[in-house]
Amino acid sequence: MFTITNEMERCGRENKRGVMATVIRVEGSAYQKEGAKCFIAEDGELIGLLSGGCVESDVIEHGKEVLQTGRPKKIYYDFRDEVDQIWGLGVGCNGAIEIFLELYDPIGHPEKCELMKAAFTTSKTEIIATITASNNEFEIGDKWIVSVKNEVISINRFEVKTNPYSKLLKGKSMLASLNNNTEVFFDYIDPVPTLCVFGAGPDAAPLVKTVKNLGWLVKVVDHRPGFVSETNFPLADELICYQRDESPEVGLHENVYAVVMSHQFIQDQIVLETLLKSNIPYIGVLGPVTRTEQLLQPICNKYSIAELKLDRIYSPVGIDIGAKNPEEIALSIASELVNVHRDGNSVHLKQTKGNSLLNTANSTEGCDFSLQI
Numbered sequence: 363m364f365t366i367t368n369e370m371e372r373c374g375r376e377n378k379r380g381v382m383a384t385v386i387r388v389e390g391s392a393y394q395k396e397g398a399k400c401f402i403a404e405d406g407e408l409i410g411l412l413s414g415g416c417v418e419s420d421v422i423e424h425g426k427e428v429l430q431t432g433r434p435k436k437i438y439y440d441f442r443d444e445v446d447q448i449w450g451l452g453v454g455c456n457g458a459i460e461i462f463l464e465l466y467d468p469i470g471h472p473e474k475c476e477l478m479k480a481a482f483t484t485s486k487t488e489i490i491a492t493i494t495a496s497n498n499e500f501e502i503g504d505k506w507i508v509s510v511k512n513e514v515i516s517i518n519r520f521e522v523k524t525n526p527y528s529k530l531l532k533g534k535s536m537l538a539s540l541n542n543n544t545e546v547f548f549d550y551i552d553p554v555p556t557l558c559v560f561g562a563g564p565d566a567a568p569l570v571k572t573v574k575n576l577g578w579l580v581k582v583v584d585h586r587p588g589f590v591s592e593t594n595f596p597l598a599d600e601l602i603c604y605q606r607d608e609s610p611e612v613g614l615h616e617n618v619y620a621v622v623m624s625h626q627f628i629q630d631q632i633v634l635e636t637l638l639k640s641n642i643p644y645i646g647v648l649g650p651v652t653r654t655e656q657l658l659q660p661i662c663n664k665y666s667i668a669e670l671k672l673d674r675i676y677s678p679v680g681i682d683i684g685a686k687n688p689e690e691i692a693l694s695i696a697s698e699l700v701n702v703h704r705d706g707n708s709v710h711l712k713q714t715k716g717n718s719l720l721n722t723a724n725s726t727e728g729c730d731f732s733l734q735i
Contacts, residue, residue, distance in 0.1 A: 366401045367482045380466040381425035386547040390457030397535035434464040434503040477505045488551045495545035560633045561624030562589035568692035614640035623648035631657045638670045646679035678711040
């Protein structure tokens, strides 16, 4: 996702066009679900996957037609019968997919392109509607944001013939038939998660790179101006330098994840207290659990355990993959971020090498870590 966003932004800077391809219908079993996307710049390569790699080369050829005509089009692939033998692909997905291709033209249609970019950059849940079929060919490709209030979905100027609400309200994209033979794809887009890395040491660089490759937004936060720089973190979306011994202002909310790794005890303690007073779902703390308990002791004396919700703390941080070097540790942490974000079932280091008191403190009325150190 990160590379698609970069390519879109490059097209904008260099006055280039491109083609966005989106899976709008899935029948049976397929590699991707509705809403999966890839992007082709007119002078670039295809980025993203719509299948296991079996249709992408053909999508590129259809994309050339879209670039030439400027008109969107739909293509359909069915691998459920002997057609698969004709293709010679042997994908074995036992399904069919329909793909919608549309022109990305940041100069000619900037507002539409901003909606296309929103699929990879939005910080809040969005439903973006796109007309994929209509008696009026000039309407095909029109886009707008669908408003959702009190579980009532406004579908712009159309009256609903079939009910798309149930799937959308469950957070799934879908295709719906509306009046006047109009077909609309409702693209349900989850907000892009943000990682705040508190600490701009050398070991933070591979973590920033790894998480950016997942398509997340990343902020790097440190009190040392010489550390938190674009030279050290060229991929970071935001660099924040704050005053030593003060609490940093970074904009914490339920879609923000944090890793504390400045290796500065007092600063980590200030940051940890700030994070625990917020509603973020994940707080990773680098270092041994005994150090984390030392960081927590004065904080626990100021607040009730119910307020702190210590089960959000992951210490030691990361998935238990036996990581040793900075790149492996970055992979371990990034894996844990995905696991928590997607509600996965991986084994965390805090389960295998952490302290049971830290993991269960959320259910107690007090925590005294001094006996565990």
